Amino acid sequence: MNRQIRRLTIALLACFTVVFIQLNVVQVVRADRYNQSPTNDREAVRDFSRDRGSIITADQVVVAESIDSGDRFKKQRRYPTGALFGHVTGYLSFVYGSDGVERTYNDVLAGRTPELQLENLDDLFSDRSNVGDVILTLRADLQQVARDALGEQEGSVVLLDPRSGAVKAMWSFPAYDPNLLAGHDFDEVGAVRTFLLADPRNPLLANSYRENYLTGSTFKVVTASAALESGVYTLDSFFPPTDSYTPPQTDNPIQNYEGSTCGGTFPEVFRRSCNTAFAEMSVTVGPEIMVDKAEDYGFNMAPPFDLPRPAESSFGTVDFFEDNLPLLAIGGFGQGETMATPLGMALVAAGVANGGVIMEPHVVAETRGPDGNLLERTEPQPWRTAIEPDLARTMTDLMVQVVNDGTARCCMQLAGGVQAAAKTGTAQLNPEGEPPASHAWIIAFAPAEAPRFAIAVMVKATPEVTAGTGGTVAGPIARQVLDAALAAEPG
């Protein structure tokens, strides 16, 4: 019997050995694969449960922070200002991932940059968590002014410093409260998200930098730059007053706004925004120069931005316009396929304001470690050279005349007599079978002699907006925001 018992013992031992080998396979050999399996959210929960840095505005308002939640995730992400910075901070959701700065600066916020990791080693035995804070270039006070100025109209306000590309305010309406997506009750979060996605106005999508709109006459800044730079036109060029212009390759004439007669010298057609003159200009300088200049101003591409997936603005290609000169003609005054984000148009204004150089836009000023020590500062970087400094001065003069004696005269007189430079736009959509509708635009900068702020305001086409032109609808909004900005950051 003993022989059998010994053999039985060996057999049982072999069984346990197999379990041991399998345990090595599961816990060591294949562990990484299992940890990264799509149905395994342990890693995600761990990251979600960790302490996370705050997002703070330039004027020291906390717009995202982590607080103890007391549930299985230990931490709850909170956005104290609600929807105000929703499109900038984005959200951190367990189910739907992250967006905004939460996404682009995740490594800093989660303490996963090399610098923060090194500090972690130092603090191995202390209770301190090594996560980084993100300091925005945006100011909460200006963001609030932008929000109040735009009100309940669909649209967007983008204010930035043309000298550095630092975004000072970036508000879109409709917006959403990121707290609703960061909750730990996933059923509720799912319902909120479904609700937001069902909204045809798409509040989840920041229309300030993720959605393109027909630019309307604000694009004439680009066309005027191309025309003057080409040498074909000068400030003394004269455009005989007319109510229509018929480009080559078609019999359909182009008309001015509301069929009016419009013409005069170069500055005159710019400040009065004559469509016929700019259609003629685009066709005369030709597709190559027009497309070149549009691309110099950042069209046909997306700007480098520290928020996720900025939209690519569009103008058109040389090949396309060679065969479609009428489309080049209407593209030249911001109709047709000429589309840009409000951020993109703010950058056009910023380019003129900054002596022709467009700086890379950014919303993050710097990142800070747990002791408040500086980790990294966003250094201003030139992005595009739109025009030469001389031409920039000329364009500034033209835009000043728009404010003093043109389409923006009504609405762009800044407090304290500060001189602003601007260009308005009324992008006519004329959707088929519906009443005409237009986006109201204005791009501007101030003070004209030494610009510190550039702005783009876009109010999306709705039946109410259509009544006015860019100047009367978007102008007052831009004025309020510029006034507030100049007061908040004097000199």
Next chain:
Amino acid sequence: MIAAERRSTELGLVVLAALITTGAYALAALGRTADLPADLAPFLGIVIGLLVAAHVTNRFLAPNADGVLLPLAALLNGLGYAIIARLDTDLAGLQATWTLVSIGAYALTLLVVRRATDLARYKWTFAFIGMALLVMPLVPGLGFGNASARLWVSIGPINFQPGEFAKIALAIFFAAYLTERRELIAAGGWKLGPFNLPEPRHMGPLLVAWAASLLVMIGQKDLGSSLLFFALVVVLLWISTERASFLVFGAFLFATGAVLAWSQFSHVQDRVDVWLDPWAQAEGLGYQLVQAVYALAWGGTTGTGLGLGDPSRIPEVQNDFIFAAIGEELGLLGATAVIAAFVLMVGAGMRVAVQAERPFEKLLAAGLTTILGVQAFIILGGVTRVVPLTGVTLPFVSYGGSSLLSNYILLALLMRISDSVGRPTAGTARVGWRARRSQRRADRRAAGATAATAPSTPGGVPA
């Protein structure tokens, strides 16, 4: 003396087990709440008190028994408790009560069963008790269960799983029955074609009991117990008859039964499908297993640390899947320690079986150790996907009163047998018994008895 040495080793080891248990308990609380539990000192006192009580029982009632079995059981029990306490404080309270009851039952078993061989005399009683326990859950109004198995009995406020105790009762019956008839069964005598089979009248009762128990377990959908019990009987037949043909017979029967069960029962097919590819049903039937695999992988080599993992993602983790929780929080190292503890227990139990002199004790020790080892393997292998998952508890570790209680009784029986093996007086007692037997025979011869009609029982010293 050997006995004294074994007992002092045991004392040292149980204190060590108590310290490890308390350490694990404290660390789990620290990991979970960043605070040491307030009741740490009384906890340590109670754990040491309980284990020392069991140890003192051994000193009085089984002084010559093996010195590592109790500490190993205590370690597994303590580790399991620390994990349960970390998962659910209510369950931990119940488990603590059951541990107290179980150690009481351990002492009581050693007290009542003074000689293991006495059990053999009641083999039919044990057969009856075993069968009765098995069918209890099927009695209307008494038994209950869930969709997957009907294994529970409710008497008054107490719910228990009679199957856990049935295993021991039936092991005693089979060991006793085979001790009595093993030579007759081995000899065969029933010619059937080329086969020399055991005579039906010897084999019959065993087959009936075996088949009946298996049928009941299969009827209750208790695959784990069926497998365990099947293995137990095959092993006992093989050891007692020393014929490998029983292994072949068992393997054939198992294969047939497995194929039959697979083709007939959808729940068996489900188990096999989930075993082969749990990810195919990661949100359904495979969820528990997938989560267990993720928990083990998450633990890696060193584990997340006690209280720092997330084992409650595995449904019912405190029962059959407690090993996955250990693997997650203590890593490969901790899980290996658990496997090692079972290997050592199986080794110690089998050593008792080898050293035992009486065939019944040998068989019973081997049978009880087989129950312990195979049950541990079935669930460890199930959780790690070595074999299809069949729900049984991990002895001494899993949450559950019936499991804990029955395993401590099993342990007490092993200790009882071990004690009789190691008893220094055993040899002399045997000499005395032999002397008395020869004396009786001499007396009979002297009395001029014509024919010795009643030979001595076959259960003597094996050749």
